[in-house]
Amino acid sequence: MHSFGYRANALLTFSVTALAFICAIASFSDKFSNQNPSAEIQILNINRLKKQSYGNDEVSLTLDISADLQSLFTWNTKQVFAFVAAEYETPMNSLNQVSLWDAIIPDKEHAKFRIQTSNKYRFIDQGHNLRGKEFNLTLHWHVMPKTGKMFADKIVMPGYSLPDAYK
């Protein structure tokens, strides 16, 4: 009853249970944080709107993204993954979401930022529906904790549109 094997087994079981309990509580504490992130996106310039050789429309644009995501950081946050996506509708597709830019925010200091950038990922349609298209720009964030449940949310900014002709 008091052999090394028994003691090691009891110690291991207890420590694993205690660790799991602590992780669950750490994750649960994230529920009580008060979060109010804000963001604003402006399109500085539509650089190109062209038709690719095999038929799909492609847009290249420059964005001015400013955001304050500092309130998302809790003591249990490892990083926040933020990305900007364009959402629009076409006759064939009820929803298209194309990610244009993303960034990993490692800590609270970096969470309030403003950058001007051209789109990191190519904005390509399935088809040629982009002329004159109205679309929403959404800033999504994905909070990745040090341990436990991840959660994500977004801000939708409607009212952007593309030019009516190829350029």
Add this chain to the structure above:
Amino acid sequence: MGLVGETVDSIKSIKIRQLLTQAVTLGMIVTSALIIWKALMCVTGTESPVVVVLSGSMEPGFKRGDILFLTMTKDPIRTGEIVVFNVDGRDIPIVHRAIKVHERENTGHVDVLTKGDNNDVDDIGLYADGQFWLHRHHIMGRAVGFLPYVGWVTIIMSEKPIIKYILIGALGLLVITSKD
């Protein structure tokens, strides 16, 4: 003579009973682990409710050796979700983030493009030849929670099978030598 015979018999019967009890206990432990696993599969709706991160393509968020908890609901797939998918012809599941989603009007058919956070290019190179999009049936689950470091046990056991045998041997020894 009769007394010795009786004693021998009683010793033999105790041994058999004890052996059977231990075998049943072992069986109970194994089957309850199996029950918990299958129940988890039912509750989360996916065939693999827990996966271990094997590569560094999602760093610094998920490092090699972390464990991810997955669920699969009928909700549509949207950008930003971290999905686990199998490419046709490969059996190692890949955990990356969806960056492009195109959903058809009526059928609910969806084209998804994924990319690892730490990779420079999207996953088209990982898909099968001629495949440019993932579809719903490729995706096994969405990551909803995570535990760091715990998955190293699985990685070590699969890369050095000797450790697996040593562990099972030690456990078996513990069960056999326990007297209750």
